[in-house]
Amino acid sequence: MRLSAQFLWLIPALPLLAAGIGAFTPRGGRALAAGAAITAMALAFLVACAAFLAALRDPTAHLVYNFTWFDVGTSPLRLGWLLNPLTAVMCVMVTFVGLLIFIFSLGYLHADPNFTRFFCFLSLFAAAMLGLLVANSLLLLFICWELVGLASYLLIGFWFHKPAAAAAAKKAFITTRIGDLGLLLGILWLYDATGSLLFFDGGNGVLEAKALASLITQTTVGGLAVSTAIGLLIFCGAIGKSGQFPLHVWLPDAMEGPTPVSALIHAATMVAAGVFLIARVFPLMAADQGLATVPLHALTVVAFIGALTALLGAVIAIAQNDIKRVLAFSTVSQLGYMMLALGVGSWVAAIFHLLTHAFFKALLFLGAGSVIHAAHHEQDIRNLGGLRGPLRLTFATFAIGTMALAGVPFVFSGFWSKESILHAAHAWHVSMLPLAAGLIAVVLTAFYMTRLVAETFFGHARSPVAAAAHESPRRMTTPLMILAGGTIALSFIGTPYWPWLQHFLDPTAHADPSDLQLMILSIVLVALGSGTGWALYARHPRPRPTAADPLARLAPPIITALAARLHFDEFYHATFGQFSHGFARFADGLDRFIWDGAIRFLARLSEFAGSVNRDVDENALNGGFDAASENLRAGGKTYAQAQTGQVQGYLRFVAVGFVLLALAALLGGFR
Amino acid sequence: MNLSPLHFCLLFSSGLFCIGLIGALSRRNAILVLLGIELMLNAANLNFIAFWRFSPNPENGHGILFVVFSIAVAAAEAAVGLALVISIYRHQKNIRLPEATRLKG
Numbered sequence: 001m002r003l004s005a006q007f008l009w010l011i012p013a014l015p016l017l018a019a020g021i022g023a024f025t026p027r028g029g030r031a032l033a034a035g036a037a038i039t040a041m042a043l044a045f046l047v048a049c050a051a052f053l054a055a056l057r058d059p060t061a062h063l064v065y066n067f068t069w070f071d072v073g074t075s076p077l078r079l080g081w082l083l084n085p086l087t088a089v090m091c092v093m094v095t096f097v098g099l100l101i102f103i104f105s106l107g108y109l110h111a112d113p114n115f116t117r118f119f120c121f122l123s124l125f126a127a128a129m130l131g132l133l134v135a136n137s138l139l140l141l142f143i144c145w146e147l148v149g150l151a152s153y154l155l156i157g158f159w160f161h162k163p164a165a166a167a168a169a170k171k172a173f174i175t176t177r178i179g180d181l182g183l184l185l186g187i188l189w190l191y192d193a194t195g196s197l198l199f200f201d202g203g204n205g206v207l208e209a210k211a212l213a214s215l216i217t218q219t220t221v222g223g224l225a226v227s228t229a230i231g232l233l234i235f236c237g238a239i240g241k242s243g244q245f246p247l248h249v250w251l252p253d254a255m256e257g258p259t260p261v262s263a264l265i266h267a268a269t270m271v272a273a274g275v276f277l278i279a280r281v282f283p284l285m286a287a288d289q290g291l292a293t294v295p296l297h298a299l300t301v302v303a304f305i306g307a308l309t310a311l312l313g314a315v316i317a318i319a320q321n322d323i324k325r326v327l328a329f330s331t332v333s334q335l336g337y338m339m340l341a342l343g344v345g346s347w348v349a350a351i352f353h354l355l356t357h358a359f360f361k362a363l364l365f366l367g368a369g370s371v372i373h374a375a376h377h378e379q380d381i382r383n384l385g386g387l388r389g390p391l392r393l394t395f396a397t398f399a400i401g402t403m404a405l406a407g408v409p410f411v412f413s414g415f416w417s418k419e420s421i422l423h424a425a426h427a428w429h430v431s432m433l434p435l436a437a438g439l440i441a442v443v444l445t446a447f448y449m450t451r452l453v454a455e456t457f458f459g460h461a462r463s464p465v466a467a468a469a470h471e472s473p474r475r476m477t478t479p480l481m482i483l484a485g486g487t488i489a490l491s492f493i494g495t496p497y498w499p500w501l502q503h504f505l506d507p508t509a510h511a512d513p514s515d516l517q518l519m520i521l522s523i524v525l526v527a528l529g530s531g532t533g534w535a536l537y538a539r540h541p542r543p544r545p546t547a548a549d550p551l552a553r554l555a556p557p558i559i560t561a562l563a564a565r566l567h568f569d570e571f572y573h574a575t576f577g578q579f580s581h582g583f584a585r586f587a588d589g590l591d592r593f594i595w596d597g598a599i600r601f602l603a604r605l606s607e608f609a610g611s612v613n614r615d616v617d618e619n620a621l622n623g624g625f626d627a628a629s630e631n632l633r634a635g636g637k638t639y640a641q642a643q644t645g646q647v648q649g650y651l652r653f654v655a656v657g658f659v660l661l662a663l664a665a666l667l668g669g670f671r
Numbered sequence: 672m673n674l675s676p677l678h679f680c681l682l683f684s685s686g687l688f689c690i691g692l693i694g695a696l697s698r699r700n701a702i703l704v705l706l707g708i709e710l711m712l713n714a715a716n717l718n719f720i721a722f723w724r725f726s727p728n729p730e731n732g733h734g735i736l737f738v739v740f741s742i743a744v745a746a747a748e749a750a751v752g753l754a755l756v757i758s759i760y761r762h763q764k765n766i767r768l769p770e771a772t773r774l775k776g
Contacts (some may be wrong), residue, residue: 640776643776644772644775645771645773645774645775645776646768646769646771647704647768648695648697648704648769651696655692655696
């Protein structure tokens, strides 16, 4: 079926419609809300497959459909959809993994009273994420970016009655917001510099030659090229959204949300949005810096931050005891790998790892969800153990996911994607530090995942809930099996011996020969890590929940620091948090005493004027008038005394007057 | 001084007028006040007659006509005055004028 880019809007629109239906569904309308969400996602998957087939036809084309949203004065504000291999592959992945997670949620949240609200928010998230993927306009991308952050906030804080969940949701939103500020500044600057927000626009788009040429030649603060500066600002958004150092602190806390949320948002899709963004604007990030005064590549910064994050996440994960926290830090580490791949110049390797990571990390999270569901929401691995027997299917799929993540060779896709990243790092001319960090992280990844599996599934049950666990229902285990199948299947599309995916995503790149030495080295490192983990945790399983961790016996201060996540939260609280508190107190004081004082002073002035007015009015004016009236009345009373009421008295006056008149006439002469 | 008959008549009518005035001003009884008023009117009538009688041409009846009209008016006014007295009596059950002070201000 031939699909033109014009119909790409269907992919995000269908889940959005389901979200709208879910918003108006009453609490009891579970079937309607869930049915709408799952149907919409399934239909979106079909449309995504059609788009994928259309992209297969011509992988080099960037099919766009642009339209004007509204006019700002004389300049039109244009939005659009973009269909290219990257879009197609991402849409298929998001819809497929999302569909499986939706089906898993049917079983996981079966007992929750807010079932319909959950599916409404899930559909909203899916719509926003898919909108982000198909967008050809940076504005539309940013809108969907923020919507995805909102959906994350709503879903992390789904059980908002728990203070920890509400705080975690707030923390996630605020931390990503800090990154989003950088992204917004980058977008605005890009619009100012090039006059367009569209990626591809028949030659005028920001990723096309004309715009890039103008951006390379202009320089800005510190001698950086404008393209580098904009690239760094856009990377800020990716740092926030994808949990890179230093904004990684929200991801572990985000595990307060339900496990399907952790699987969908914080493993497979939303955190991958940062990686996707950098891959999308890769031509801008990779633009030649030869003309700038300071030839700093934005990608260099990306690579180093990615390497640091990969190492940081892996190191902290080895000391965590909550099943979801281990997986969260693992996600941080793997996202660091993806940024590393982008930084060393191979966005294809990054996207390949993103795809494989989506599958095996979603698998691991859903497996963890199955374990949590079976153990009645016990998440501490020190209290679990021996679940291999009762939870056979979960164990099998979790093991497949673990092997993919650790990088067990050949059959599991994680090995091939990690290999391509390490290969690209090895070929980087600037520094070998990212490669070193990547290799160390390989060991640590294998180690902590083996530790997790050993503590959870092997040994004997260390608590009553672990002993009473039983396998999850079919609704929850079927997605696990499908994801496990996908994890293995994906390994066949990206190997160096048949790089179908790499060729599809970027047909212009030349094929890299495989590096056998690096492959052998990474296999050895994986064996080293897994072996150590097995020896420490599976050979002599933990006897009691309170028994000391074998690592803690070796280097207690380091392990306690790692278990406390290297005190990043405390550091941020002590610096930015305290500063904000202090500034807020200062602003409060300013407001209360100075501004409020000024207003109260003005009020007092008005009051005083009013009282003066009143005094003048009452005493001077009224008093004056009253006194005058009193005088008038007194005068009247005096005159009224002449009115005796006696007729004869009045007559007397008349007579006397007459006499006087006569006298006057007589004496004065008759006139 | 030469007192002609006209002077006598005029003096007489003035005296009558004064008596009438004093009576009207100082009697307590309302009817006696009316009496005084009648006296004053009649004094004026006398004045008219005196001037008519001792005028250059007494044959035209102007003076008598004046008096006839005056007597008629006096009669009407006496009627009205008596009606007022009856009203006062109805209010106060006597006709002592000093007691009629309801218009006192």
